[in-house]
Amino acid sequence: MSAEGAAAQTVRITYREAMRQAIREALIRDPRVFLMGEDVGRYGGCFAVSRGLLEEFGPERIRDTPLSESAFVGAGIGAAMGGMRPIVEIMTVNFSLLALDQILNNAATILHMSGGQFNIPLVIRMTTGAGRQLAAQHSHSLEGWYAHIPGIKILTPATLEDARGMLWTALEDPDPVLIFEHGGLYNTEGELAADAGAVEIDHAAVRRAGSDVSLIAYGGTLGKALRAAEELAAGGIDAEVLDLRTLRPLDTESILASVTRTHRAVIIDEGWRSGSIAAEVSARIMEGAFYELDAPVARVCSAEVPMPYPRHLEEAALPQAATVVQTVRAMVGKRD
Amino acid sequence: MTPTPQAASSNHPQPAGEHSLTALRQMILIRRFEEKCAELYNAGKIHGFVHLYIGEEAIAVGVIAQLQPEDAIVATYREHGHALVRGVPATAVMAEMYGKQEGCSRGRGGSMHLFDAATRFYGGNAIVGGGLPLAVGLALADKMAGRARVTACFFGEGAVAEGEFHECLNLSALWKLPVLFCCENNLYAMGTALRRSESETDLCLKASSYEMPAWPVDGMDVEACQDAARRALTAVRGGGGPLFLEFRTYRFRAHSMFDPQLYREKQEVEEWKKRDPILTFGARLREAGLLDDNVLKSIEDDVAAEIDRSVEFAEAGTWEPVEELTRFVYSERTRP
Known part of the structure; x- marks a missing residue:
């Protein structure tokens, strides 16, 4: 097949489905990867991103948590230090404030504070943003606030390519990466290359x-x-x-x-x-x-x-x- | 369930006498090391916050000596003793107190943030309760990877008031994770007495409400601490989930170096000092014929020499070049 022919092969896909495919691919590629968060399993994800993954990967790797943001985000940090590659999902950016201690005082800090001994290869995904009439405790955009913090990386996938491709790159990063998914984007639909995969995360x-x-x-x-x-x-x-x-x-x-x-x-x-x-x-x-x-x-x-x-x-x-x-x-x- | 190797490498059976003298020496090392730290603080060699463990030595000595090399430790800002018993060299700890780059955290952390990858010592956490989620995560990684390791998590009774305590006890019990929670109840969260901050002051009752065994232990008695830790570790390693030990203890010194101790009576301190874990254990060893003045002197001399070496090491240590200020904000290693 010619290069043009390969490039022309696309699939119609939503942002949500692109994210799901990215998570699924990560779970298949690396046995150290697991997904943890509130209602990621049986419910299928608050925004349905992880629907179907529990059935495919089981409750050990698609791990429903109690409503304990600080504990499960901190557990993600500990598990990352223990050799795993956790993807921690927080329902919305507003809820992430309950885990801010762990994100700032531990995830962003331990590598430097320990003199380079303990890196934390953790990915935290969360929904951000307004536009869905969810009022003042589910709609804020605090990713810029998180971007104030040295020691973590802040990704904001806006396109299908990035929704599909940023996660794997983030998982390969030795340090904590926070991915902010705008809630208004999950239903956006478009064409994505059939062989879409990891994308670089260093450039605008x-x-x-x-x-x-x-x-x-x-x-x-x-x-x-x-x-x-x-x-x-x-x-x-x-x-x-x-x-x-x-x-x-x-x-x-x-x-x-x-x-x-x-x-x-x-x-x-x-x-x-x-x-x-x-x-x-x-x-x-x-x-x-x-x-x-x-x-x-x-x-x-x-x-x-x-x-x-x-x-x-x-x-x-x-x-x-x-x-x-x-x-x-x-x-x-x-x-x- | 994870396989449970019977006490693998480090617990070589020792003659009771030698074993006991080792414990005595470790407690004396912590005591003298911290007395030296207080002296060096007043001499302007050590700065910042320094929290002394004096009076509580039996707990770290009793518990940590029962751990295997592959087990992990998460501790608090009052962790000099834990690091020393774990085998972080006194030289590296003292250099860290000085802020020298030969310190166990490269001088980045100081007294409150001792880290050591070689002994799986994960800090040195100075947010009360903030270490518990890390311990849960380390244990989760072990369980998911099928490793029969335990994570020992030390914290003070002040942490019981934090949400993270409750979130983490629940989560670890829910997931049956191999965490040994070691609550060092010295009765005062800085200056706030337990009875002034908790509606229910029975900490074992709180812990057992999360469906885990919870045992009170005399934290002034090193043998009681050893015994409880041994039994607890057997249970945790057996895959039964977490276990909570409440060590009832007392801190003889101020909370930190800036504490006039207005919140407690001198008489109370003096009463507890009668139960000094070093003196009482020493007396027991003398009764058993295992200790006399000569043996004690040789321990004291040996400890003094080790501390002298640590001070010399720290004095001779070097300052991290300012050019390296931003090293380890992010990892330098290549991607895995």
Whole structure:
């Protein structure tokens, strides 16, 4: 078969199914891998990601836990130090706060504090983000907050390729990796190469090339950035869309390269503006590409409120493609 | 169920006398080592928080000597004694107290964070209760891998107030994991008496509510500690799940070096000192004809020489170059 023919072979798949295939593949490839978390087994996963895996791999490797986030996340750390390759699932980012002690004080710290003796090859997956009317205790985007912590890596798969491919790479990493899956993405559907597999996790990716402005997004905001870019293109503005993919370590080089091409940047982030990953990206642009800028860096972030329940308020609180379009138009307009 | 090798390598039967003198020597080593640490702290050689184990030596000596080399230990910030008994060289412990890179954690951790991969000593955890999930995870890895190892997890009675205590006792009992929980009940969580912080002060009752055996042990009596540990380890190694030992003990010194001890009566301290584990065990050995002034002097001289060597080693140690500050935030090893 020709290379073109192979590349053309794709399957129609959802983000959820891509994640499931990634977990399944990991369980098949490495006997040290197991999945542990609340309702990952019999229930099939809070967001149905692990449905069917209990039947295939059994309760030893698809391990339902009590509602004890600190204990089972810490147990994942201990099991990783004991030679296993655990995948720990936390239902939502808000619940992960119950395990923050283990994530920060142990997972992120022990390697350095022990003088390099104990690394922790642990993967923690959790759902993040809003948009499903789940109100203020199930909807926040704290991945930027986690990205503050040295010693861990923060991945935010926004595409089917990354949903399918980041997990294996994360499992091969000798250190703790947190994967934030935006809850609004699980049902997104598209074409994925039939032989899709592991992807690198060190670089941001240009998802749409452009010359007038860099729209810098990740996870749940990538789709909004792409939609904004389409709308802007209709108005004659050529936006580049950069998918950060990994929030720690940040691929500063790709960010600066994009801004150097376009001379303008808008960062779209579902986190709260103050102290956000958008703030960090903005600071790095100032530090590294200040003289390339034709306009101040702009941010489109979530409103600084706990996420409200009613749809119209939730939509008002979240970054939207329309806001991005307005922001870019104002930015370009100012220059001219 | 995992296979259970009968006490494999380290428990060579020793003459009762020699065995007892070894235990006495270990307790004296901890006592003198920590007295030296207090002196060096006041001399400005050791900094930060230093929590002395003086008065509680019988527990570490009694329990850890019963462990196999392949077993694991998770301890707290009051862990100098545990590390020494486990076989972390006094030189490496003292160098760690100094913050020198020859220390057992490369000087990164100090008094509260002794780590040693060679003896499976997993810290040195200074978040009360934070070590329990690690122990659960280490035991989970052993059970999943079919290894007949035990993880001994030490913590103070203050940890009983933490959610992690309850989460971890439940989880380990639910999954029948080989953890030996060793609660060192010295009656005060820093300055808060147990009776002032717990509605139910019977710790064995709490533990047994999680369907695991829970035994109170006289923590001032090294032979009682040895005996309880031996029986407990046999039970845990047999695959019956975790077991909880409450060692009733007392700390003779302040909580740390910044503690005027306003929360307890001097008389109470003096009463407990009458039960000094070194003095009472020494007296018993004298009665049995196993110890006399000459033997004691030779132990003291031997211990003094070991401590002198550790101080010389620490003094001669070197500071980690500042250029290495960020080493081991992430692993340097190649991927497995």
